[in-house]
Amino acid sequence: MSDIIRAVQFGCGPIGVAVGSLAARRSDMELVGALDVDPEKIGKDFGSLREGGEELGVVVSDDAKALFAETSPDVVFHTTGSSFPGIFGQLENIIGAGVNIVSTCEELSFPYRTEPELAGKLDKLAKEGGVTVLGTGINPGFLMDLWPLAMTAPCQDIQHVRSVRIQDASPRRLPFQKKIGAARTPEEFQQLVDEGTLRHVGLPESVAMIAAGLGWELDEIQESIEPVMAEEEVSSPLLKVAAGQAAGVKQIGRGLKDGRELINLEFQAYIGAPDPYDAVYVTGTPNMEVVLKGGMHGDIGTAAVTVNAARRVVEAPPGFVTMKDLPPVVCPTG
Amino acid sequence: MSDIIRAVQFGCGPIGVAVGSLAARRSDMELVGALDVDPEKIGKDFGSLREGGEELGVVVSDDAKALFAETSPDVVFHTTGSSFPGIFGQLENIIGAGVNIVSTCEELSFPYRTEPELAGKLDKLAKEGGVTVLGTGINPGFLMDLWPLAMTAPCQDIQHVRSVRIQDASPRRLPFQKKIGAARTPEEFQQLVDEGTLRHVGLPESVAMIAAGLGWELDEIQESIEPVMAEEEVSSPLLKVAAGQAAGVKQIGRGLKDGRELINLEFQAYIGAPDPYDAVYVTGTPNMEVVLKGGMHGDIGTAAVTVNAARRVVEAPPGFVTMKDLPPVVCPTG
Numbered sequence: 001m002s003d004i005i006r007a008v009q010f011g012c013g014p015i016g017v018a019v020g021s022l023a024a025r026r027s028d029m030e031l032v033g034a035l036d037v038d039p040e041k042i043g044k045d046f047g048s049l050r051e052g053g054e055e056l057g058v059v060v061s062d063d064a065k066a067l068f069a070e071t072s073p074d075v076v077f078h079t080t081g082s083s084f085p086g087i088f089g090q091l092e093n094i095i096g097a098g099v100n101i102v103s104t105c106e107e108l109s110f111p112y113r114t115e116p117e118l119a120g121k122l123d124k125l126a127k128e129g130g131v132t133v134l135g136t137g138i139n140p141g142f143l144m145d146l147w148p149l150a151m152t153a154p155c156q157d158i159q160h161v162r163s164v165r166i167q168d169a170s171p172r173r174l175p176f177q178k179k180i181g182a183a184r185t186p187e188e189f190q191q192l193v194d195e196g197t198l199r200h201v202g203l204p205e206s207v208a209m210i211a212a213g214l215g216w217e218l219d220e221i222q223e224s225i226e227p228v229m230a231e232e233e234v235s236s237p238l239l240k241v242a243a244g245q246a247a248g249v250k251q252i253g254r255g256l257k258d259g260r261e262l263i264n265l266e267f268q269a270y271i272g273a274p275d276p277y278d279a280v281y282v283t284g285t286p287n288m289e290v291v292l293k294g295g296m297h298g299d300i301g302t303a304a305v306t307v308n309a310a311r312r313v314v315e316a317p318p319g320f321v322t323m324k325d326l327p328p329v330v331c332p333t334g
Numbered sequence: 335m336s337d338i339i340r341a342v343q344f345g346c347g348p349i350g351v352a353v354g355s356l357a358a359r360r361s362d363m364e365l366v367g368a369l370d371v372d373p374e375k376i377g378k379d380f381g382s383l384r385e386g387g388e389e390l391g392v393v394v395s396d397d398a399k400a401l402f403a404e405t406s407p408d409v410v411f412h413t414t415g416s417s418f419p420g421i422f423g424q425l426e427n428i429i430g431a432g433v434n435i436v437s438t439c440e441e442l443s444f445p446y447r448t449e450p451e452l453a454g455k456l457d458k459l460a461k462e463g464g465v466t467v468l469g470t471g472i473n474p475g476f477l478m479d480l481w482p483l484a485m486t487a488p489c490q491d492i493q494h495v496r497s498v499r500i501q502d503a504s505p506r507r508l509p510f511q512k513k514i515g516a517a518r519t520p521e522e523f524q525q526l527v528d529e530g531t532l533r534h535v536g537l538p539e540s541v542a543m544i545a546a547g548l549g550w551e552l553d554e555i556q557e558s559i560e561p562v563m564a565e566e567e568v569s570s571p572l573l574k575v576a577a578g579q580a581a582g583v584k585q586i587g588r589g590l591k592d593g594r595e596l597i598n599l600e601f602q603a604y605i606g607a608p609d610p611y612d613a614v615y616v617t618g619t620p621n622m623e624v625v626l627k628g629g630m631h632g633d634i635g636t637a638a639v640t641v642n643a644a645r646r647v648v649e650a651p652p653g654f655v656t657m658k659d660l661p662p663v664v665c666p667t668g
Contacts, residue, residue: 022490028549142487150484152665153476153642154635156356215362215666284665286634289627300620301488308487327659331486331618332549333493 005029005310008073009046010094011080012036012060014173015104017049018303019077024056026307028332032071034060068097075310078103082201084111084135088118095129102309104302106201108135110145110209110322113221123320132316136309136323138301139165140202143292144265145209146323148280151290152214158284161210162264167295168273169248170236176298177239180248180269181227189227189246199225200267203253207263211255213324216262222254234272247271305329339363339644342407343380344428345414346370346394348507349438351383352637353411358390360641362666366405368394402431409644412437416535418445418469422452429463436643438636440535442469444479444543444656447555457654466650470643470657472635473499474536477626478599479543480657482614485624486548492618495544496598501629502607503582504570510632511573514582514603515561523561523580533559534601537587541597545589547658550596556588568606581605639663 007029009020016036024031024047034046041049047056061067076094081087084107094101111119126133135141144163152158169177181189181198192198204221211218227246234241241247248270255263276295282288312326323329341363343354350370358365358381368380375383381390395401410428415421418441428435445453460467469475478497486492503511515523515532526532538555545552561580568575575581582604589597610629616622646660657663 138488146487146662147484149664150481150662153480153663154472154630154638155665156634156638156641158665158667213662213664285638286631288630291625291627293623293625296488296622297620300490304488304490304619307490324664325661327661328480328484328547329487330483330547330658331489331492333491 003028005075005314006032006071006073007310008033008035008067008071008076008099010035010064010076010078010090012038012041012046012049013079014175015299015302016077016079018299019079019104019306020046021050021053022303022307023077024058029307029310031056031058032073033067034058035062035064035067036060037062064093065097068099073099074314075100075102077306078105082106084108084115084118088122091122091133092125095125095131095133098129098131100131100313101133102306102313103133103135104137104306105135106137106140107205109137109140109202110205110212112212113208114204119320126320127318130318132313132318133320134309134313134322134326136305138296138298138305140206140209141323142301142305143278143296144203144267145206148282149210149213149324151280151288152282155282155288156285158214158282160262160264160283161214162281164266164279164281165268165295166273166276167269167298168276169269169271172298174238177236177271181246182248182271183239183241184246186227186229186246193225198249200249200251200269203251203265203267206265207253207255209322209324210263216255216257218255218257218262220256222256223251225249225251228268228270230272236271239271241271304331308332337362339409339648340366340405340407341644342367342369342401342405342410342433344369344398344410344412344424346372346375346380346383347413348509349633349636350411350413352633353413353438353640354380355384355387356637356641357411358392363641363644365390365392366407367401368392369396369398369401370394371396398427399431402433407433408648409434409436411640412439416440418442418449418452422456425456425467426459429459429465429467432463432465434465434647435467436640436647437467437469438471438640439469440471440474441539443471443474443536444539444546446546447542448538453654460654461652464652466647466652467654468643468647468656468660470639472630472632472639474540474543475657476635476639477612477630478537478601479540482616483544483547483658485614485622486616489616489622490619492548492616494596494598494617495548496615498600498611498613499602499629500607500610501603501632502610503603503605506632508572511570511605515580516582516605517573517575518580520561520563520580527559532583534583534585534603537585537599537601540599541587541589543656543658544597550589550591552589552591552596554590556590557585559583559585562602562604564606570605573605575605638665642666
């Protein structure tokens, strides 16, 4: 591999466009190709998929095999779905072409609890193919798993880890605002939850990563989801939420052992959150309270973590890895 | 290596006693020996060196060679000095015995700028000896170098990194309070600075580690030191500082390129600091402000980081490494 990382963007939805665009403007990276299955995107310049974006000379293709053969990329940024079993076939094909992978698939961030066999199969494939595969993003991947883990370095012992992420959804994309149930009645909200379409994916994975990192063998991981109700009308530039409607979602992931809670992750994303922040609380010696003021914008952060992880992934020994296995992912200053 | 890490404490001063005591009470670790040159300590039980400490069945020895042969340790916790050239011979002997090293030597945390040849020599020795050597601690080693670096993962680009550490010296050891110049007149303070005895060691190393991690090739690292003056009388349980005396020290480390400041690390430790904290500020996309409320107690943190790093060091490939080269050091829950 040369010092410049050659990257292909696999999946050209909003996150894929953000990731690929960041890769394209990085001085240590070259965007050499883009893939999607959408006939509306195939044949277009990747840069044009971004509102007001300049052409990049990278045409969206639907032929992964030909693109990989032609461009010999070092890494694929994979951003097509949240379900690990759902994207496994895509990963198989990329590995088959001998290309390293950084994927934003949430369930891939730490699948050892829910899909241990598939994770093992992926690791075997990656090793055989001589490539490294990582699932990451801002959350899961950093804020509610790697960051809390990394903050335990100065602790002599730990009894409990808590992470809180309060997001104001107002500046986010409309699909995100809809995904969190904003402007739904409580009944509609519950229906979407029951259908499985309204849910931030990743809390159980983050709980499992923290537990594995700290050597806690959990008996159980619980997850709850409920609406954050608007008590008065609130609105984003894109959406109006009436009083009595859901402004967004509150989810809690918990890790328990012998009936005792060891890990508590609280995720809130709603329109009009007055004081967004991210925080880590460790109960131990010493107790720690670490706050990221104002919180982290999800899309900006996910694009950054994904692109920043590329060098670590390219340099790592072959296999399937998670964020806790890699030296710190850093921003090479842009 | 078995799953239990067998550790020897090398150096039984206050930090060494804190490190070795923590190692002794860890369930994943066994303290199998202790070394010092002080005739007052040799032959005593290591546990008795701690005020009110229970005997541990570990007798302080001055014969490193015999101790290593007898106990076959996995790791040495080395806590004898701040100067890399000053402790090089000790490291050589430990490496010669085939034992991994975690050292609190501040200059060892990132010596590539000031002592590149010696660092290269150490790396070669470690590889030949099949062991891993790390310099770490709470600062340098975590708060003002690894933590800022790790917090850049969600950034798309970075223009400036700043780290601030404000410590209230009141609850610290008397030698620490004296080391920072508390209760000295301005003239005495300056004299101690000129003699080189009044100085927190590590800021230039932390600046250099951040720069290396982010790919910044600095032209210059600057360091300044001045007293924090007591405007009125302040006191710790151990020391009284009159108005007009130094309450402690303020040091600034800066990294510059083309005349522009890229890195600014501000270290303050003084008696009566009203609002101690540690913080990281990143100027970039996005800007970030991360605060560890109340700040981190230096001795507690140094013992924790040192002991917690042992597993990563034992598992790492042979060579001389720094904190930015290792997967996250975590607390294995105690």
